[in-house]
Amino acid sequence: MPLLKNGTVVEDRFVAVTDDDPLPDGVDVLVPLERWRTLHDALPPGRRYGVRLKSHQLVGEIAPDLGTLALVALELPKFRDGRAFSGARELRERYHWQGEIRAVGHIIPDQYLMLTRVGVDTVEVPAERLTDAWRRALGEFSIAYQAAQDDAPTLSLLRRHLRAGEPS
Amino acid sequence: MTHIQSRPNLAPDAHAGAYRYDAFDKTFVRERVAQFRGQVERRLSGALTEEEFKPLRLMNGVYLQLHAYMLRIAIPYGVLRSPQLRQLAMIGRRWDKGYGHFTTRQNIQFNWPALKDIPDMLDALAEVDMHAIQTSGNCIRNVTADHYCGAAADEIVDPRVYAEILRQWSTLHPEFTFLPRKFKIAISGSPQDRAAVQVHDIGLIATRNRDGAVGFTVYVGGGQGRSPFLAVKARDFVPEAELIGYLEAVLRTYNQLGRRDNIYKARIKVTVHEMGAEAFLNLVEEEYARLPRDRFRLDPAIVAAIESHFAPPPFEALPARSAALEAARAADPAFARWLRSNTHPHRQPGYAIAVVSLKPVGGIPGDATSDQMEALADLADRFSFGEVRVSHEQNLVLAHVRQDDLHALWQGLEAEGLGTANLNLVSDIIACPGLDYCALANARSIPIAQRISERFGDLDRQHEIGELKIKISGCINACGHHHVGHIGILGVDKKGEEFFQILLGGESASPAAALGEITGPGFSADGVVDAVETLVSTYLALRRPGERFIDTLNRTGHGPFKESIHAAA
Ligand code: SF4
Numbered sequence: 001m002p003l004l005k006n007g008t009v010v011e012d013r014f015v016a017v018t019d020d021d022p023l024p025d026g027v028d029v030l031v032p033l034e035r036w037r038t039l040h041d042a043l044p045p046g047r048r049y050g051v052r053l054k055s056h057q058l059v060g061e062i063a064p065d066l067g068t069l070a071l072v073a074l075e076l077p078k079f080r081d082g083r084a085f086s087g088a089r090e091l092r093e094r095y096h097w098q099g100e101i102r103a104v105g106h107i108i109p110d111q112y113l114m115l116t117r118v119g120v121d122t123v124e125v126p127a128e129r130l131t132d133a134w135r136r137a138l139g140e141f142s143i144a145y146q147a148a149q150d151d152a153p154t155l156s157l158l159r160r161h162l163r164a165g166e167p168s
Numbered sequence: 169m170t171h172i173q174s175r176p177n178l179a180p181d182a183h184a185g186a187y188r189y190d191a192f193d194k195t196f197v198r199e200r201v202a203q204f205r206g207q208v209e210r211r212l213s214g215a216l217t218e219e220e221f222k223p224l225r226l227m228n229g230v231y232l233q234l235h236a237y238m239l240r241i242a243i244p245y246g247v248l249r250s251p252q253l254r255q256l257a258m259i260g261r262r263w264d265k266g267y268g269h270f271t272t273r274q275n276i277q278f279n280w281p282a283l284k285d286i287p288d289m290l291d292a293l294a295e296v297d298m299h300a301i302q303t304s305g306n307c308i309r310n311v312t313a314d315h316y317c318g319a320a321a322d323e324i325v326d327p328r329v330y331a332e333i334l335r336q337w338s339t340l341h342p343e344f345t346f347l348p349r350k351f352k353i354a355i356s357g358s359p360q361d362r363a364a365v366q367v368h369d370i371g372l373i374a375t376r377n378r379d380g381a382v383g384f385t386v387y388v389g390g391g392q393g394r395s396p397f398l399a400v401k402a403r404d405f406v407p408e409a410e411l412i413g414y415l416e417a418v419l420r421t422y423n424q425l426g427r428r429d430n431i432y433k434a435r436i437k438v439t440v441h442e443m444g445a446e447a448f449l450n451l452v453e454e455e456y457a458r459l460p461r462d463r464f465r466l467d468p469a470i471v472a473a474i475e476s477h478f479a480p481p482p483f484e485a486l487p488a489r490s491a492a493l494e495a496a497r498a499a500d501p502a503f504a505r506w507l508r509s510n511t512h513p514h515r516q517p518g519y520a521i522a523v524v525s526l527k528p529v530g531g532i533p534g535d536a537t538s539d540q541m542e543a544l545a546d547l548a549d550r551f552s553f554g555e556v557r558v559s560h561e562q563n564l565v566l567a568h569v570r571q572d573d574l575h576a577l578w579q580g581l582e583a584e585g586l587g588t589a590n591l592n593l594v595s596d597i598i599a600c601p602g603l604d605y606c607a608l609a610n611a612r613s614i615p616i617a618q619r620i621s622e623r624f625g626d627l628d629r630q631h632e633i634g635e636l637k638i639k640i641s642g643c644i645n646a647c648g649h650h651h652v653g654h655i656g657i658l659g660v661d662k663k664g665e666e667f668f669q670i671l672l673g674g675e676s677a678s679p680a681a682a683l684g685e686i687t688g689p690g691f692s693a694d695g696v697v698d699a700v701e702t703l704v705s706t707y708l709a710l711r712r713p714g715e716r717f718i719d720t721l722n723r724t725g726h727g728p729f730k731e732s733i734h735a736a737a
């Protein structure tokens with residue numbers, strides 16, 4: 001499935017593996033939390049790992065493993081289910097995790113800018129929904145009233161210009 | 169000299185206590201309207217499904233009602249400047265049927281717009297620094313506040329300052345825009361709560377500690393609807409600098425743990441109730457303890473900058489008592505009656521707070537015509553620094569009127585049918601739209617309010633009865649606040665027929681806040697009006713000197729009241 005980063009399609013280096021598939025050799029894999037639990041004591045080396053969390057699986061569940069993970073994928077089963085927004089914030093703000101955060105599932109372009117502001121790097125979009133709306137969504141607002149994850153901590157709490165990033 | 173010469177050029181609302189948009193805010197609102205135009209286009213082209221479009225239109229205030237779309241416009245903490253009120257009048261005339269409806273959340277809604285016109289209506293709003301953002305949807309809604317803010321004699325902290333800060337903070341919040349359910353915050357700054365803080369998802373009472381520093385008593389988990397709860401106290405005193413951080417912790421905990429499997433159990437009140445208040449609040453405290461405090465610290469410089477928007481208007485130095493007022497009071501009994509019910513003490517000597525009733529006898533609670541809105545804007549310019557507030561009880565407030573001017577103001581109101589002397593009396597009824605507009609309704613609500621109001625049409629009789637708050641909802645969603653009415657009326661459906669249950673003993677104001685109890689079987693539409701009259705007669709027979717309806721009810725218990733209406737059944 002196409003993967004968007006900064007509004008453009010990028011290569012997805014991770015192969016999604018279900019609970020039962022054998023692990024393919026030599027590639028980075030993205031596994032569900034349940035599978036991760038069976039793996040993480042004896043990780044075959046030579047590849048990077050990602051975990052996919054369902055919306056009710058809070059990021060605290062993988063907190064002890066974050067050091068060995070390169071990717072956390074947060075699932076929105078319905079775009080209205082906004083738990084992933086808090087999950088991403090927790091990964092960045094509470095666990096100071098620097099790896100890739102990916103939003104997967106049912107997501108609409110109107111959420112894209114907000115997802116990036118809470119710390120999400122990449123968004124998975126079905127090919128048939130890949131329109132220009134995604135890229136445009138990133139530029140729809142030049143202003144925000146809250147701090148985002150990538151803002152300098154010295155900015156004042158409210159009101160900022162998004163692209164320039166200077167306090168107003 | 170230059171100062172004096174420049175005065176006549178000042179806009180009549182130059183000193184209105186309202187937040188003024190700067191280029192930053194204006195850009196934001198324009199961008200938001202442009203985004204919504206794009207969303208409407210994508211919906212029409214099929215790029216967005218109706219399921220996907222619905223939450224987006226809701227977050228722009230657009231509802232689909234029984235007969236038509238409805239547009240709900242945000243009036244932040246209920247404060248309007250006169251040019252804004254005139255623009256609302258224009259919108260009502262041009263795109264609706266010549267009136268608007270002020271709501272219990274201090275907003276205004278128009279019940280008859282066409283979807284295609286809505287982006288243009290939003291543009292017209294943006295011209296006067298208004299919008300419909302987050303008046304609906306599962307996000308943080310318009311923050312409500314005490315409608316006497318900045319004027320009440322008993323005020324400790326002006327809640328407008330913090331309501332505006334929260335408005336900004338919650339506007340398109342990147343983390344909290346897809347919550348399990350809607351989220352309502354109310355703030356009061358007086359010991360006498362006038363914002364019903366304990367029936368909100370978060371209720372704040374702004375206060376000062378012994379050193380004079382501002383902080384907030386925080387209540388969490390209140391709400392009405394089908395399972396009503398009073399909010400529990402989370403903190404006695406959150407210092408000003410920590411307000412945003414603490415609210416972030418509450419919202420983040422709720423966003424992750426609130427139920428998403430059942431819309432009726434998704435409000436924070438259910439999360440708090442099901443987990444237990446202590447367990448929930450412990451999680452909030454843990455979350456708060458690990459938040460990066462500096463990042464969320466509310467800088468005193470920001471508070472000061474916002475405060476400057478709400479500087480007191482240039483009051484005149486006046487004697488505490490107005491001779492002109494006393495003369496008019498003595499000469500005109502109808503005016504004296506209005507003064508008694510519809511004015512409130514002001515902190516500034518020689519001034520008063522005047523409340524404009526939107527509950528004329530037999531009228532629709534909260535409705536105002538475009539003509540009335542324009543007349544009110546003019547009266548506000550003449551008598552109250554061009555400022556009008558909307559109260560959560562669906563009335564309008566002119567907050568800073570010279571006592572010398574009260575008689576002229578009242579005459580101006582009377583001429584527009586806005587001078588009804590019934591504030592807090594039996595005909596000052598809150599009623600939801602009910603079956604006349606709402607797709608969810610089981611029963612009519614507005615016609616019941618009209619009939620009760622007509623039954624007690626004699627204003628002198630209403631004054632004799634005294635304070636009595638009747639609140640009516642057309643279904644268990646409780647938009648008419650029946651749980652917190654002294655007398656609450658709930659419309660239910662019984663085998664396809666509408667019935668009305670009566671609740672007794674509710675109260676919206678903290679610390680006396682209470683939920684009413686159902687008295688017994690329901691009544692027909694005729695029967696419920698009779699029953700209200702019987703309850704009033706029972707009170708009049710039982711009351712001791714100085715007791716309000718609710719006082720007598722609390723002293724005697726519900727027994728005699730219940731018997732009086734259910735004995736015959
Ligand atoms: S209480 Fe029910 S009938 Fe009344 S407005 Fe709310 S949902 Fe509609």
